[in-house]
Amino acid sequence: MKNLHFVILGLFTAHIAAGCVHQHSDRNAPGTIEDIRKPPRDPYSMVPQQPGDPGEQLTALSTGAFGGVDLLDADGSQDPFFTLGVETTLRMGQSPRSHFDDNFLIFPMKGWGGSLGLELVGQNRFHIGPLHAEVMAFWAAFSASAGYAFDIDDLEHGPQLTVNGGPMFIRLRHLFGGQGTSLVIGLEVKLPQVWVESM
Amino acid sequence: MPKTSRDPTATPQPPAPARRTRRTPHQPHDATQWANTLVHPVALGAIFVLLLNDHVLKVSTILPQWLTGKLSDFAGLFFFPLLLVALVRALALVAMRPLPRWSGPWGWGAVLATGSVFTACKLWPAFNQAFTPWWGAMVPDPTDLWALPMLAASLAWMHRCQDPRSPVHKPHFQHASLQWLAVAVAAAASIATSPPRMARQYPMWQFSNLQTAVFEDKGLQGQFWVSRSGKTGLGVTLLLANRRSAPTTIEVTQATLLISGTRQQQDPTAINRQVLAVAQPPITLEPGQNGWIDLPIPFDNNDAWNQGLRNGQMTVTLKIDGQTIAPLRFSMQHSHTSAHHSRFHTPEIPKTDVGWEGLR
Numbered sequence: 001m002k003n004l005h006f007v008i009l010g011l012f013t014a015h016i017a018a019g020c021v022h023q024h025s026d027r028n029a030p031g032t033i034e035d036i037r038k039p040p041r042d043p044y045s046m047v048p049q050q051p052g053d054p055g056e057q058l059t060a061l062s063t064g065a066f067g068g069v070d071l072l073d074a075d076g077s078q079d080p081f082f083t084l085g086v087e088t089t090l091r092m093g094q095s096p097r098s099h100f101d102d103n104f105l106i107f108p109m110k111g112w113g114g115s116l117g118l119e120l121v122g123q124n125r126f127h128i129g130p131l132h133a134e135v136m137a138f139w140a141a142f143s144a145s146a147g148y149a150f151d152i153d154d155l156e157h158g159p160q161l162t163v164n165g166g167p168m169f170i171r172l173r174h175l176f177g178g179q180g181t182s183l184v185i186g187l188e189v190k191l192p193q194v195w196v197e198s199m
Numbered sequence: 200m201p202k203t204s205r206d207p208t209a210t211p212q213p214p215a216p217a218r219r220t221r222r223t224p225h226q227p228h229d230a231t232q233w234a235n236t237l238v239h240p241v242a243l244g245a246i247f248v249l250l251l252n253d254h255v256l257k258v259s260t261i262l263p264q265w266l267t268g269k270l271s272d273f274a275g276l277f278f279f280p281l282l283l284v285a286l287v288r289a290l291a292l293v294a295m296r297p298l299p300r301w302s303g304p305w306g307w308g309a310v311l312a313t314g315s316v317f318t319a320c321k322l323w324p325a326f327n328q329a330f331t332p333w334w335g336a337m338v339p340d341p342t343d344l345w346a347l348p349m350l351a352a353s354l355a356w357m358h359r360c361q362d363p364r365s366p367v368h369k370p371h372f373q374h375a376s377l378q379w380l381a382v383a384v385a386a387a388a389s390i391a392t393s394p395p396r397m398a399r400q401y402p403m404w405q406f407s408n409l410q411t412a413v414f415e416d417k418g419l420q421g422q423f424w425v426s427r428s429g430k431t432g433l434g435v436t437l438l439l440a441n442r443r444s445a446p447t448t449i450e451v452t453q454a455t456l457l458i459s460g461t462r463q464q465q466d467p468t469a470i471n472r473q474v475l476a477v478a479q480p481p482i483t484l485e486p487g488q489n490g491w492i493d494l495p496i497p498f499d500n501n502d503a504w505n506q507g508l509r510n511g512q513m514t515v516t517l518k519i520d521g522q523t524i525a526p527l528r529f530s531m532q533h534s535h536t537s538a539h540h541s542r543f544h545t546p547e548i549p550k551t552d553v554g555w556e557g558l559r
Contacts, residue, residue: 033429
């Protein structure tokens with residue numbers, strides 16, 4: 001089971017190493033014509049009608065690290081619990097307007113997605129797990145996720161909710177067993193790879 | 200014994216306030232306060248709104264276009280006069296001169312200059328054309344003048360920051376390097392207002408050899424050109440010029456496009472597709488008259504593109520005055536030079552005009 005942790009860590013690391021890139025697919029490249037049967041406005045101009053923008057589908061895979069502080073003190077001590085982990089997020093969204101290739105930010109702005117994460121430090125100790133999976137709805141820099149967490153070592157599991165605002169997140173999780181409930185507020189840093197395809 | 204001014208029971212009088220004159224400068228060489236109007240969340244927020252709007256919101260669909268078209272103007276008109284005065288104060292600081300007041304002539308001048316140039320760009324096309332090439336694109340929209348009251352807000356902010364009693368008089372971040380950084384960011388935001396340029400370029404059907412798209416038959420001249428091309432097909436328009444001495448009737452009896460590709464398909468019959476143009480009624484041209492016949496060819500052009508079917512052979516059969524002439528054939532290609540092009544430089548449209556006089 002612990003080998004699975006390292007495989008996941010390896011995949012995360014490889015994706016982070018790929019950096020921030022966007023790739024544009026040539027699929028569905030033709031533009032839209034409102035009514036192909038309608039003759040040109042000026043037949044003598046010999047200037048072809050510019051096709052309309054069909055919009056595009058964007059898919060972003062972002063991988064990075066997250067870290068935060070557990071605001072609920074589980075063991076009764078006054079020391080806060082820190083947590084650190086890695087996470088990869090898939091976002092899929094559509095845009096009615098195609099992107100500009102030299103735009104500052106080419107990223108889906110609203111849609112659905114999911115996350116897969118692995119905690120590496122929890123309860124102030126190096127502790128691999130729990131692994132969590134979430135389904136997400138996002139709009140601009142905000143997202144709301146709901147999912148489940150499973151600690152491979154302790155075999156504890158439970159539901160998890162996460163709300164993101166830009167790089168900040170708040171995560172509420174309850175693991176049935178010794179770990180109980182945690183409310184983590186923290187930051188995440190991810191590098192995205194984006195694939196763009198016309199609609 | 201009379202009480203004197205040294206009477207210990209006398210209430211101490213506050214010192215008389217320093218007389219303020221127009222020419223009372225700030226303390227010279229005050230490196231921590233020379234850009235205090237900019238080093239504040241209010242001004243920094245305006246700069247952030249400008250950057251966010253120009254580079255993210257304008258090219259996304261998060262906010263409506265009418266709003267994104269105004270946000271930059273409101274934010275820019277607020278902080279740009281602050282930037283102008285800050286630059287003057289920076290020069291004074293470097294030159295070891297007294298810093299000009301925010302709310303003095305420089306403040307008023309910055310506000311008036313900003314408002315004048317902004318108004319001229321929005322209302323005067325000639326000024327806009329001369330100004331925008333070196334500053335950046337500014338859409339001449341009179342409704343943007345609704346943002347002019349932000350200049351008053353900018354002036355009020357300078358007054359407020361000027362007042363030593365105001366809580367915003369001292370900058371939030373007093374380190375000298377942060378003052379320079381704030382001005383640099385404001386200057387960069389003012390300059391980098393150009394929105395992204397590289398827009399989508401769409402593939403279009405085009406004739407491989409333009410000369411093959413023309414014909415002449417005993418004084419009747421004709422030229423085909425691709426008037427539109429998109430996901431749902433393409434349209435070819437036939438221009439005609441009757442150089443004959445008698446009226447001439449022209450009819451397109453059939454027009455087909457055979458689409459093929461180089462990619463091998465498992466089903467050989469799927470490699471080529473033949474599509475037909477929509478039938479059109481005949482036209483009659485008087486001597487010396489020009490006319491046209493439009494041939495829309497509807498088909499799933501998007502699927503053909505995805506399947507790699509991007510070569511075409513068009514065959515047109517004409518009947519002129521009831522007599523069928525030899526079919527006209529020309530090769531076509533569905534392609535584009537690149538996936539993106541600068542939207543400020545319209546891609547060169549392939550020449551479709553063979554130069555016949557009087558054809559237009």
